[in-house]
Amino acid sequence: MEASQNDSVDRYLHGATLEETAAAGVYCLVTGKRRDSNVYFVRSGETWVLVDTGWRSRAQLIRSAAETLFGVGARPRAIALTHMHPDHAGSAFELTRMWDVALYALPDELPLPPSGPIIGALAGVERRWMLPSGQDGLTPIDLSVGVPGLPDWQVIPTPGHTPGHLALFREGDRALITGDAVLTVNLNSLGDALSQRHTIGGPPRFATWNWRAATESVAELARLEPRVVAPGHGRPMAGPVLPSALSALAERLNNPPAPGSAASSAGHKLAEEFLKLFDYSRRAR
Numbered sequence: 001m002e003a004s005q006n007d008s009v010d011r012y013l014h015g016a017t018l019e020e021t022a023a024a025g026v027y028c029l030v031t032g033k034r035r036d037s038n039v040y041f042v043r044s045g046e047t048w049v050l051v052d053t054g055w056r057s058r059a060q061l062i063r064s065a066a067e068t069l070f071g072v073g074a075r076p077r078a079i080a081l082t083h084m085h086p087d088h089a090g091s092a093f094e095l096t097r098m099w100d101v102a103l104y105a106l107p108d109e110l111p112l113p114p115s116g117p118i119i120g121a122l123a124g125v126e127r128r129w130m131l132p133s134g135q136d137g138l139t140p141i142d143l144s145v146g147v148p149g150l151p152d153w154q155v156i157p158t159p160g161h162t163p164g165h166l167a168l169f170r171e172g173d174r175a176l177i178t179g180d181a182v183l184t185v186n187l188n189s190l191g192d193a194l195s196q197r198h199t200i201g202g203p204p205r206f207a208t209w210n211w212r213a214a215t216e217s218v219a220e221l222a223r224l225e226p227r228v229v230a231p232g233h234g235r236p237m238a239g240p241v242l243p244s245a246l247s248a249l250a251e252r253l254n255n256p257p258a259p260g261s262a263a264s265s266a267g268h269k270l271a272e273e274f275l276k277l278f279d280y281s282r283r284a285r
């Protein structure tokens with residue numbers, strides 16, 4: 001990506017970057033600072049699809065990035081959501097209106113999922129600004145068809161972080177878009193979250209609906225033997241060690257520190273407070 005191409009993107013938001021090509025035709029836009037959520041522009045033949053939409057008010061940034069990549073006036077074939085949390089679905093309806101395209105999610109994601117305590121407490125707010133006219137704008141994905149515009153990508157249901165969470169897998173190069181099912185930052189460790197260490201991690205526990213299902217989904221993704229992981233938070237990661245790293249992660253998530261142990265409760269409380277301060281509280285309102 002040339003510097004001049006990034007200028008039009010950088011103009012819009014606080015440190016957002018059109019970061020890198022995660023895999024052939026898969027472009028990652030980090031929609032803000034720190035652990036802010038990623039969106040992906042996924043090209044397939046002549047068309048492209050937007051995967052996730054960041055927080056609310058990211059629509060102009062995303063459009064600008066799309067035009068940087070695909071030319072002025074470029075519009076996707078569709079928008080697909082990995083899940084309906086506000087850091088991924090926040091600008092969905094603004095974008096569907098702007099581009100006049102359909103919005104896709106797995107049926108289990110509708111109506112809005114129950115979630116962890118923090119996002120759960122904001123559910124009312126979330127619902128009002130994410131779904132201004134009911135859920136008419138959402139089209140449930142038919143698994144036998146997949147996402148329109150992405151014929152070479154398979155939709156992988158990955159319940160756990162939310163009930164209808166999905167990942168996208170392209171067998172040709174074993175590229176995997178993971179949403180929050182697998183991250184490349186560890187939001188469950190205060191030290192790792194502070195240092196922004198580039199490491200394979202599970203979904204943020206405090207905002208996860210069903211931990212056991214989330215763990216099983218990580219194991220399921222490991223079995224796909226991906227060569228590229230393009231996550232919802234953190235930079236894309238590539239390499240032959242990914243399948244074993246994911247298997248190890250599933251093991252680790254299955255055997256967390258015993259609840260109530262000093263390590264578990266102190267670390268968890270701190271991480272929760274930290275993340276509340278920076279991302280998941282103020283930004284969501």
Ligand SMILES: [Zn+2]
Binds near residue numbers: 037088180
């Ligand atoms: Zn997220």
